[in-house]
Amino acid sequence: MALQTGLYYPYVHLRDETWVKAAALYWRNLARVVPAGFPVRDRAVVKELNEGSGFLVDRDPRAAAEAVAPAFIAAVRDNAEALRSRLAVEDRRFTSRWQSAPTHAPTTRDLTGLYPEEVPEELEAALQEAGLSYRDWRQTVGHQQVSWVVVDPAFAWAYKCAITEELARRTAFAPVTDQLDATLATGDWSAERVADTLLGRAVPAIGRETAQTRMAMMAVRCVLPADLRHVPADKIVRLRTQYADEFAAFSAAVEAATADVIGATHEVTDRAAFELHLQGAFDHHLALPLDKLxxxxxxxxxxxxxxxxxxxxxxxxxxxxxxxxxxxxxxxxxxxxxxxxxxxxxxxxxxxxxxxxxxxxxxxxxxxxxxxxxxxxxxxxxxxxxxxxxxxx
Incomplete structure (x- = not known):
């Protein structure tokens, strides 16, 4: 599948202006998870990119949330005591934003918030009963007061991963993030998988599911100026529209490189080995042809x-x-x-x-x-x- 639409996670707002400009050079569109009623406050550069090329596509996560909620409900009810010892919210500070998005579940003691529209009522009830969440009405987005379902960042991270993967399955969009150390926790989101993830027992993903995204990111980053932050957004928009045919050929090259690495590593279980295969495919399909050109x-x-x-x-x-x-x-x-x-x-x-x-x-x-x-x-x-x-x- 050629590169068309990325699915941004784990936030609603795009935080890194340089990353947004780079992403606009290799994604035809960038979808993001925006719950119904969420007060979006985009930065000026994001608005300019979007107005110039229709870059952003908002997706309501409600249906995906309802699809993954049963597994989380079962995991919480079956492992309430163990989860409470790790993720209890009592007497902890609510910051309204994640402190980090590492390759494994965050361990910060600060709490974060999920927007109520992306948390089905039965799941919220199970979380409250287990002592893993509460409602907070004090935090605001811009000048608008917002209610949050307050949880441990480790729970929010796993839940966002599950929603993102379900949305990706339903839309054929490719998950992508500006959090350089983050990887999507993938796999079968059964109750057992949820419990293993929340309790720190899950094996880190190899990275096959995001190989195409990473291949494209590696290619674009190797030709970007160091001061991309100062490049006007209208230049990005012009590149997107003026060279559409060449962009399509580039997408096909990324797809071919990804197919090679996936085919060669379908039985590989070592992450370091997978990374070497990924680099090799990138060099063969993209870096070396670019040097020759x-x-x-x-x-x-x-x-x-x-x-x-x-x-x-x-x-x-x-x-x-x-x-x-x-x-x-x-x-x-x-x-x-x-x-x-x-x-x-x-x-x-x-x-x-x-x-x-x-x-x-x-x-x-x-x-x-x-x-x-x-x-x-x-x-x-x-x-x-x-x-x-x-x-x-």
Missing amino acids: RKAINGLKLDTVYTTLTIKPEVSVPGAGLAWLLGGGTATAVGTGIAFAALATRQAAASERDSRIASSPVGYLLRVEKELKPATVLKRAGRVLARTAGVGI
């Missing part, structure tokens, strides 16, 4: 126009070179001929470059790298001239 493009000698045209040693300022080309009284017919010959040569090279990029499965990555890489003032001046000549990237 870079070298091929560089081999076309696509020098910036101003360096090709400014043949007088004393003319080093782009504006001076431009005046010399476009009609300075000292320009000779020979110089003009050289200039147009240079333009014709560069146009041919540019056409070859575009053909190579369009036919490459990693051409989209090169577009991202070139479009978002900061340019010096001198290079920007050269690009202006190149675009007027119809040869600019």
Whole structure:
């Protein structure tokens, strides 16, 4: 399945602006879990990305919550005493947000809150009876007062994982997160699986379920500028729309890389070994082709126009070179001929470059790298001239 829609977890609000911009470069859409009535307060960059390309898709988790709730109810009732010794909420501080999202259930003593619309009544009743939750009406989102089902972060983490996996199954969306140390706890969410997870007995997932997401993230991150935070959102939107065909080819390459690693590791139970297979598939399908494409493009000698045209040693300022080309009284017919010959040569090279990029499965990555890489003032001046000549990237 080609990359189309990611399913963001474990929060409603996208917290890392840099990650949001990166995600917008490899997900056509990003779905997120938004319970009915939840007061969404998005950051300005998130709003701009969404308004420019319809990036975000809100999904109500109610049906998924109702599907996974019976297993959690059974696990709580069958293991009430053991769970109470680990996850009891009495005399603990409620912060209204998770303190962390590690690869295993959090151990912080602070409590967190689930929005009531994503917790079926029978599950909430079972949690309260076991001493694992209570209602809190004091916390606010923005200026709106919100009621929370207060629980231990370890319970919230497991419950969010179960809802996310159920939503992913129902929608064919791929789970993805901006919490770099987080992995989705996957598996059959039976009552036994829930109990094992809540009591710390579950074996960490290998990572196959998120391999495609991670492959795409690795590819995009390798071409992003270090200061992506300062790249305007409208540039991201333009890349998403202008190079749709190349994006589709890139998605297919990610899918092929993922299929290779999944096929080679279907019996692998060692996480470190799986990570090596993942890196190997990434190198073969994406990193090495990108390096070859870079070298091929560089081999076309696509020098910036101003360096090709400014043949007088004393003319080093782009504006001076431009005046010399476009009609300075000292320009000779020979110089003009050289200039147009240079333009014709560069146009041919540019056409070859575009053909190579369009036919490459990693051409989209090169577009991202070139479009978002900061340019010096001198290079920007050269690009202006190149675009007027119809040869600019």
